[in-house]
Amino acid sequence: MNQAKAIEAKPFSLLAKVYDSIMSDIDYEDWGEFILDTAKKHGWHGQGPVLDLGCGTGNSTFPMFARGLEVVGLDYSAEMLEVARIKLPPVEFIQADFKNIKIDKEFSLVYSVFDAINNLLVDDDFLAMAASVYDMLEPNGIFLFDVNTTIGLKELWVSGQAEGWAGDVYYNWNHSFDSKTGLAKVEAYCEDNDINFTETHYERPYDSELITKLLQELNFKDISILKYPGGGPAPKDAPRIWVVAKK
Numbered sequence: 187m188n189q190a191k192a193i194e195a196k197p198f199s200l201l202a203k204v205y206d207s208i209m210s211d212i213d214y215e216d217w218g219e220f221i222l223d224t225a226k227k228h229g230w231h232g233q234g235p236v237l238d239l240g241c242g243t244g245n246s247t248f249p250m251f252a253r254g255l256e257v258v259g260l261d262y263s264a265e266m267l268e269v270a271r272i273k274l275p276p277v278e279f280i281q282a283d284f285k286n287i288k289i290d291k292e293f294s295l296v297y298s299v300f301d302a303i304n305n306l307l308v309d310d311d312f313l314a315m316a317a318s319v320y321d322m323l324e325p326n327g328i329f330l331f332d333v334n335t336t337i338g339l340k341e342l343w344v345s346g347q348a349e350g351w352a353g354d355v356y357y358n359w360n361h362s363f364d365s366k367t368g369l370a371k372v373e374a375y376c377e378d379n380d381i382n383f384t385e386t387h388y389e390r391p392y393d394s395e396l397i398t399k400l401l402q403e404l405n406f407k408d409i410s411i412l413k414y415p416g417g418g419p420a421p422k423d424a425p426r427i428w429v430v431a432k433k
C-alpha cells in the first residue's frame with residue numbers, strides 16, 4: 187500500500203475500474219424489485235421506456251433490462267459508462283450532466299439509485315435536474331430516487347473510515363461532514379495490481395422537507411418519502427430515504 191503516492195483522480199473516473207468489485211455485496215436486484223413495486227403502487231403502468239439517472243457502471247440498469255423493459259442509462263462519467271456499455275451492449279447509455287439533460291424521448295419512469303442525486307450540491311442544480319425529469323416524463327409518470335439525509339451523511343461509516351479488501355482491490359475511504367458548508371466529503375483511496383488513486387467526492391444531504399419543497403416548486407404531485415426495505419413512511423431519523431413523485 188502506497189497511499190502517499192496515489193494519483194488524485196476526478197470523481198467517478200478511475201473509480202470505474204474498481205467500482206464493481208467494491209460494490210459486489212450490494213443487492214441491486216432487491217433495489218430493482220423495490221423500485222418497480224413502489225412505482226406500481228404509485229400508479230405506474232409497468233411499461234417502459236424507463237430512465238436510470240446516474241446509472242454508473244450499469245448495475246442499477248441491469249434489473250430493468252433483465253425484466254425486458256426498455257431502459258436508458260444516463261451518467262456524466264465516460265469511464266463509468268464505458269464499463270456499463272461493455273456489460274449491457276443492447277442498452278442505450280447517454281453521457282450527460284444532471285444539470286443539463288436534453289433527451290428527446292418520453293419516459294414512464296425515471297429513477298436514480300445509490301446517492302447519485304446527493305452529488306447535486308445546491309438547490310438550483312437539483313431544480314435543473316428535476317425540471318428536466320419533469321419534462322421527460324409522460325403525464326402521470328413517476329420519478330423515484332434515493333438520497334442520503336443529514337443524519338445519514340453525518341453518521342456515514344460511523345468511525346469516519348471504511349477500509350478493507352474487495353477481491354484484489356484494497357480500499358480506504360475517509361469520510362467527514364463539514365457543518366459550515368453542510369457537505370460530506372469522502373476521500374476514496376483505492377488500489378489494485380494496476381492502479382493506485384484517490385478520488386474526492388462531495389455529497390449534499392437532502393431531507394424530506396427540502397425535497398418536498400423543491401419537487402412541489404416544479405409541480406410534482408403525490409410526493410411520498412419512504413423507507414427501504416418495506417416501503418412504509420420513512421422515520422424522522424432515516425439515514426437514507428426513497429422519494430416518489432408523480433408528474
Ligand SMILES: C[S@@+](CC[C@H](N)C(=O)[O-])C[C@H]1O[C@@H](n2cnc3c(N)ncnc32)[C@H](O)[C@@H]1O
Nearest residue numbers: 198240241242246261262263283284300302305
Ligand atoms: C454512487 S454512483 C451510483 C451508480 C449506480 N446508480 C449504482 O447504483 O451503482 C453515482 C453516479 O452518479 C453519477 N453522477 C454524479 N453526479 C452526476 C451529474 N452531475 N451528472 C450525471 N451523473 C452524475 C456518477 O458518475 C456515478 O456514476
